[in-house]
Amino acid sequence: xxxxxxxxxxxxxxxxxxxxxxxxxxxxxxxxxxxxxxxxxxxxxxxxxxxxxxxxxxxxxxxxxxxxxxxxxxxxxxxxxxxxxxxxxxxxxxxxxxxxxxxxxxxxxxxxxxxxxxxxxxxxxxxxxxxxxxxxxxxxxxxxxxxxxxxxxxxxxxxxxxxxxxxxxxxxxxxxxxxxxxxxxxxxxxxxxxxxxxxxxxxxxxxxxxxxxxxxxxxxxxxxxxxxxxxxxxxxxxxxxxxxxxxxxxxxxx
Numbered sequence: 001x002x003x004x005x006x007x008x009x010x011x012x013x014x015x016x017x018x019x020x021x022x023x024x025x026x027x028x029x030x031x032x033x034x035x036x037x038x039x040x041x042x043x044x045x046x047x048x049x050x051x052x053x054x055x056x057x058x059x060x061x062x063x064x065x066x067x068x069x070x071x072x073x074x075x076x077x078x079x080x081x082x083x084x085x086x087x088x089x090x091x092x093x094x095x096x097x098x099x100x101x102x103x104x105x106x107x108x109x110x111x112x113x114x115x116x117x118x119x120x121x122x123x124x125x126x127x128x129x130x131x132x133x134x135x136x137x138x139x140x141x142x143x144x145x146x147x148x149x150x151x152x153x154x155x156x157x158x159x160x161x162x163x164x165x166x167x168x169x170x171x172x173x174x175x176x177x178x179x180x181x182x183x184x185x186x187x188x189x190x191x192x193x194x195x196x197x198x199x200x201x202x203x204x205x206x207x208x209x210x211x212x213x214x215x216x217x218x219x220x221x222x223x224x225x226x227x228x229x230x231x232x233x234x235x236x237x238x239x240x241x242x243x244x245x246x247x248x249x250x251x252x253x254x
Contacts (some may be wrong), residue, residue: 001123015231036069049078060088066096068100073105083195083217090193090220109218116236118191118220122182127184132252135185139178146171150223189252192233194219199248201241205230212241223250 040055059065073088086109092102097230107252110117120128127135149168153160197217201210213236215221224240225232231248235242 010119021092028047040071042073043093044078051077053079053081053084054089055067060091064091064095066092066099066102069095070099070102070105073102077105077109081217082109084195085109086218087116087193087249093249094132094188099130113216113218115216115218115220119236121187123180124184124188127181127188130169132185135178135181139175139182142171142175142178142226146175164171188221189250191220191252192223192248192250194221194235194243194248199243200232201235202230203238203241204233204241209242213239215239217241221248223248 015101034058036055040052040059043049044052053072053075056068056075057066059070061071069088070094073085076082076085085104089102089106089109091149092099093106097101106245109115130138144162146168149164149171152158155166158164194215198210198214199217201213201215203212204210213235219235221233221235221243223231223233225240226245229245230242231245232240233243
């Protein structure tokens with residue numbers, strides 16, 4: 001049985017851990033970490049969530065994969081580390097926007113913690129339609145195919161055909177359509193998750209500065225500036241201030 005949401009993870013048995021391993025075979029077996037992944041699943045099935053979280057975190061550092069981050073989020077949630085759980089699920093969603101279980105976990109966690117959903121611009125929403133690497137490959141291939149269809153017929157002295165121009169126009173159109181999504185990927189890469197509960201937003205980047213707001217663990221925010229060990233972030237309801245770097249982590253930078 002695969003863990004569908006964080007609502008009933010206690011039903012994950014030893015058999016469930018084996019099926020969980022089979023659900024994400026490619027990235028883990030290809031990188032030679034099938035056994036550590038299996039051990040992490042078995043620790044989760046045995047109720048040793050702290051050990052499972054440590055094991056999944058180690059796997060995520062050596063071979064980031066959507067399945068690993070999803071299960072890391074499950075283990076962190078069971079350990080009561082809401083901010084770290086939401087961060088792991090957000091990273092899984094970044095890598096695989098089609099994963100229904102990950103999206104369900106994020107909805108459940110935000111509902112439980114009464115956290116606002118991320119406020120995305122239209123081009124950022126477009127950037128979530130495909131996995132991030134696919135946008136870059138699509139733009140690369142479309143651009144060079146359009147350029148080839150415009151240049152090669154003259155260079156190779158081919159007889160000009162309508163399909164040359166048609167393919168060039170279609171490729172150029174695809175490239176132009178990827179540009180807003182690529183912009184969205186870049187702006188979303190500045191989004192992160194508050195890790196510590198009641199994290200203080202300060203007026204200036206010093207520990208003695210006045211506290212303006214306190215953010216709950218798991219809230220999403222955008223990094224606007226950096227100074228030393230502090231980040232200037234902007235969260236929901238336009239709450240902005242300086243936050244200790246240790247209490248915040250970017251989604252796109254595991």
